[in-house]
Amino acid sequence: MASAAATVVPSSSSSSTKIHHGSEITSIKAFAESNGSCPIPSTYHSLTEPRDDVADHLAASIPVIDFSLLTSNDPQIHATTVQQLANACSQWGFFMLTNHGISEKLMEEVMEKSHEFHNLPLEEKEEFADKGPLTPIRHGTSFHPEAEKVHYWRDYLKVMTLPQFNFPHKPPGYKELGFEYSRKIRGVARKLLKGISESLGLEPESIIKSTGFDSGLQIFAVNLYPPCPEPDLAVGLPPHSDHGLLTLLTQNGIGGLQVKHTGKWVNVNPLPNCLIVNTGDQLEAVSNGRYKSVMHRAVLNNRDTRISLVLVNGPDLDKEIGPELGLLENEDPLFKTMKYRDYFEIQQKTRFAYKSGLDEIRKCL
Ligand SMILES: O=C(O)CCC(=O)C(=O)O
Numbered sequence: 001m002a003s004a005a006a007t008v009v010p011s012s013s014s015s016s017t018k019i020h021h022g023s024e025i026t027s028i029k030a031f032a033e034s035n036g037s038c039p040i041p042s043t044y045h046s047l048t049e050p051r052d053d054v055a056d057h058l059a060a061s062i063p064v065i066d067f068s069l070l071t072s073n074d075p076q077i078h079a080t081t082v083q084q085l086a087n088a089c090s091q092w093g094f095f096m097l098t099n100h101g102i103s104e105k106l107m108e109e110v111m112e113k114s115h116e117f118h119n120l121p122l123e124e125k126e127e128f129a130d131k132g133p134l135t136p137i138r139h140g141t142s143f144h145p146e147a148e149k150v151h152y153w154r155d156y157l158k159v160m161t162l163p164q165f166n167f168p169h170k171p172p173g174y175k176e177l178g179f180e181y182s183r184k185i186r187g188v189a190r191k192l193l194k195g196i197s198e199s200l201g202l203e204p205e206s207i208i209k210s211t212g213f214d215s216g217l218q219i220f221a222v223n224l225y226p227p228c229p230e231p232d233l234a235v236g237l238p239p240h241s242d243h244g245l246l247t248l249l250t251q252n253g254i255g256g257l258q259v260k261h262t263g264k265w266v267n268v269n270p271l272p273n274c275l276i277v278n279t280g281d282q283l284e285a286v287s288n289g290r291y292k293s294v295m296h297r298a299v300l301n302n303r304d305t306r307i308s309l310v311l312v313n314g315p316d317l318d319k320e321i322g323p324e325l326g327l328l329e330n331e332d333p334l335f336k337t338m339k340y341r342d343y344f345e346i347q348q349k350t351r352f353a354y355k356s357g358l359d360e361i362r363k364c365l
């Protein structure tokens with residue numbers, strides 16, 4: 001069982017809701033509920049590598065970091081944990097974080113309200129319809145249905161919660177919970193970044209300062225993957241890396257996240273109440289390639305609705321980001337600097353093409 005179990009809230013998608021816009025499906029949840037949806041439309045044949053071709057013997061080796069040890073006042077315990085963080089970031093780009101201090105109750109409540117949001121009738125969510133990557137609140141399906149050749153079996157809500165806080169005003173109470181969760185996650189991400197700075201041999205505040213983290217971006221995404229009658233054909237999210245520094249994720253107890261490690265897909269079975277952390281593209285650039293952003297994807301099942309809460313924590317949008325100067329005393333920069341805002345825009349266009357966003361700033365040496 002993973003951290004926050006979702007309560008099943010009765011769906012209120014009414015039969016009058018408009019599931020199609022032209023030939024495009026506007027909500028895969030509403031579509032999946034409206035008919036048997038089997039066979040699924042061929043435009044949803046988006047799985048490129050079989051979902052069952054996994055290296056499950058590697059699942060038990062996914063690193064686990066105890067946050068309470070990272071923040072310990074005992075210098076020896078702290079140093080040992082920083083070393084574990086270095087190994088996790090360089091070998092996996094991925095780890096489970098235990099004892100992070102965010103209560104199970106808060107995680108469950110945010111998960112429950114997130115499910116309620118997705119269960120609102122489509123017409124109630126219309127005001128949030130996605131109008132582009134940097135709009136503060138966006139609800140949509142797949143990734144960018146009009147621009148895609150194939151679609152992904154997920155609906156999303158994406159909210160910019162930092163540097164300014166935005167959030168949907170419904171369902172009642174969601175905004176308050178969203179605020180609390182966003183700020184607690186940011187605090188955890190900040191302390192992780194300090195540990196990561198140290199693990200690179202830098203001052204603890206180094207990455208926070210150089211990336212303008214304290215005025216940086218946070219995107220709070222709520223993915224909903226309805227059961228899919230043909231989970232061997234469609235995918236929830238295809239292989240990609242995240243654009244920020246660190247992504248902190250939790251799910252509703254239903255598996256589906258896979259992470260690529262040494263060329264193989266590994267199923268992620270989270271420890272109870274942990275946060276799942278993955279390194280993003282901006283950390284790869286800042287660390288001058290030592291901590292590579294990790295490829296991951298979301299696969300589907302034909303029984304249960306899966307929900308993931310994904311908080312991407314990034315630099316200040318107006319900061320030029322590149323390798324930390326402290327790392328360049330003895331090595332050449334592998335990336336040129338670029339404003340995070342410009343990187344974000346490039347990455348949103350090329351996101352699902354195996355890290356081509358980073359290729360834009362990679363130096364040809
Ligand atoms: O749902 C998941 O487990 C993964 C979501 C994800 O990778 C993302 O939203 O970027």
Ligand SMILES: [Fe+2]
Pocket residue numbers: 240241242296
């Ligand atoms: Fe992701």
